[in-house]
Amino acid sequence: MRNLRSLISEEEQKKEVKKQSFAYKDEEIIDVSEKINREKIEKVKKRSKETGLTFPKIYLDEKLLEIAYEINDTFMLNLKSDKKITRDSLDEVLPEFILSFKQTTLLPKNILEDIKEFIINNVIGYGPITALFDIAKDGLNDVIVNTKDYVDIIYKGKTVQTPFCFRSEDELRKVIDKMLAENNRKIDEAHPIMSSKLRDGSRVEVQIPPIAANEGSCITIRKFNDLPLLLEFLIDSGQMDYKMAYFLLKVAKGKCNIIVSGVTSSGKTTFLNAMTRFIDDNEQLMVIEDTKEMQPQMPCHSIRSYEARMANEEGKGAIPLDFLLRSALRSSPRRIIVGECRGQEIVVMLNAMNTGHPGSMTTVHADNTKEALVRIENMYLEARPSANINFIRAQIVSAVDIIIQLVRFPDGSRKLITISEVERRIEDNSVISLNNIFEFKRDTSDMKKTKGNFEVISTPSRTIDQMNMFGVEIDTSIFNKEFEMPKSMLIDELEKDLPDKMCGWKDEFIDVFLHQDPQIFHKWPHFQKIERDY
Template sequence: MSTLSDRLAAARGEAGTARDKPAGTADLEPQADTAGGSARADETEHPATGQTSGPLSARAPAVGPDSRPASRRALVSQEADRIEELKASVHAELLKRLGPHLYDADMDQQELDQTVRNVLSEVLGSQDRPLSAADRSRVTLEITDDILGYGPIDPYLRDPEVSEVMVNGPDVWLEKNGRLMKADAHFTDEAHLRRTIDKIVSRIGRRVDESSPMVDARLPDGSRVNAIVPPLAVDGSALTIRKFSADPLTVQDLINFGSLTPQTADFLDACVRGRLNVIVSGGTGAGKTTTLNVLSSFIPTDERIVTIEDAAELQLKQDHVVRLESRPANIEGKGAVTIRDLVRNSLRMRPDRIVVGEVRDASALDMLQAMNTGHDGSICTLHSNGPRDALARMETMVLMAGMDLPIRAIREQVASAVDLIVHQTRFKDGTRRITHITEVERMEGDVITLQDIFVFDNTAGFDENGRVLGRLRSTGLRPKFIEKLAYANVSVDPMTFRTDQV
């Protein structure tokens, strides 16, 4: 029988051998039998009971690397669902308590705001489900935006950097700094979006439903709204809001943005003061209304101005301004007042200037008549791809009046009425630039001759961020209407037309 010292020495030797083995080899070699019988390496003996337990993997299953994040995501999702359910119940309770007051256009906004906040506090306080302070603040803000404002898009309507908000079904898209991006917001469902649309249009006496599925409206701040709902919108209602700048851009802003140069700004100022008839053309979102607003700011303050628009957007600072806005038909299909009706009516209002927000139909004929019957200095906008296309569109819209006029007669009217075309383009980088300032000269045969005074020079190309580096440059040609400006006691510096002018 071996002594205790022999057994200790043997145990130390076995421990050293185990340390010298490469990792992972212990399970590949058979274990030696001991006096108490064989015991596998993956079994352990309890020090108190002497019982052996199974393999380690059977006793305590390992936690996989993805199980904890997955469980966390599940908890976050459950919490989000609970918050959404709570918002829905609180929203329903608010609607039940306040009822039609939410859509009452005559109710004072501060009174409505205070009423909603009081009821919201009561409803949240009566909920059985506890809320953290952060969740309570979030629910309060989102429901307040939904009830008093326009739901998920309300923060973007307050953001001065966002110029347009587009809602396609539940998704929200933004135009920010001239570029489109998807917003981190969405509508809960179609009913949620329809409530927001109804709130916008009901406050100005418009409606949108299956019988009248399209509507043009505006927000109280002047932002232009277009909504179209099913069945015309196949994938859910679509809402487009072009924000109205509370602080309108000035001519100096356009110069700073590169849309104009100081020389072209002075030239356009002289053209407006000299009572030339001007057409501002361009594509959708090219900035035509902004340019029209700037050109209108050049009109002298002692003249009577009548503005005609579909949705009132112009912000003229003159003292003597009459603003007219068209009206769609009512639910019986009656009562519509078109732009053409307003143009005809404006001729009886003793205007010095007629400013039309956009000519898009037979009102073009009445606008030409106004320009040709002593109302010089009129300004309007229309959609086109260039100065030549602007005249072609004008002809087409005159034909829409159904007067069966010969093309030559229409072109003679256009050549006689229109003096200047200011064309604007929205480039790929999101910038909006005036690309053509073109004189409408006269008829040569059956063609209206045009002469470019300033043209956008894009030979400089683009910078490393894809921004346009070009600028407006003079063609070196002097316009023929310089004499007409002289009759109005307006002079233009001849140096304006130097080709090397920077």
């Protein structure tokens, strides 16, 4: 009991506050049973079998959840504010505290453990959001909170409904405030939209009323995962075939300027990360982002990262992307990556690509490679309304070598559907000419599933010239439609750039890879050459 009392108040005070907490619950908190829709629970249970996700039973049983909330509320109201609370101290104190409630005497051990984790998540975490981090683990892409009533996730590319919710808007706002405080950000009605990040690097977007017009606050979390998604894994997941992968690593080595196009969650940042592995270690890479997401697969000494800054509450101190990009150019980088071009930074980016920074990369939001060009033109015009459209197109033709289109299909799968070469000419109708090199041809017989084949469409010319200029040789037989490329041909190239050189590499990653796929060494034998310290 000594450890218990170090965290909570004396027994008599505890009893009094306990009575108050139950009264508070009855009067001010909406009954939990009203918050959980039975139909929703059944749907979640059914979907759990498909996804393999297992949610704690207390979230699927109204009575158990009500007990968990009662214990949680009492514990929270009795916490001493002057004590530093850690996971270890909670692990020590909570089992005894939970068993002090008569409702828990007959509960099995796994339910008691769930209640303990429930309270810990509320005390030092983000409530149900932390629970989802633990449940979905590496398969978690996004967490989507759509008002207090709905907490969904994107898991392995698919949207999954969960049984979680918040009891009130006030409870949700407290979690929002806790998240933003980690990055010294605040949100209020005067500033109802805020971007931030969590301690682990996950990106957070928050909207509150009046901007969030659906009567409640909304959160979107793009989960950060330090486990690198290597080019080999993108191939295994069906995003591209051997020929495309071989061509792309040659494109990176050959210092071609690349635009990656796609909608939200199509895998643009993941793809860029995988491409950086094939940049020469001696080249200084400058990474510029609105919110840090990139994890370049290069040695630490080769990377400089910059992150834009929003204005403070007085509207001062903003450092936009275009300012960062101009500053970066004065630091003599060899290559530049801008996480995403959404505005006037496109002007500086094209200038950089045109003036001594070959091999630079960025992403844009567009549905196909032709629309990506239109998007770039429009961004340029927004930044420079008086610019001549023919001048803009000439800038694009001169700067951009390759445009890559990524798509996320309804079944959650991602595909690289087009690799286009920007030809050094403009059509008679003033449109920039594109030469499609590879395409994904979808089988339309079953639209519920994403099946199809990757096909060679044509042989590039400009890109090969660029590679040759920088001493990179490419086997052009891959552009022969009849040529079946052996996997060993790709492995020979991948082996030259093992991933363990990357900044942040951990020896344990190989063990994780093996756990996820015991056949990894058979599929990619070059991984066995990665040296480990244990």
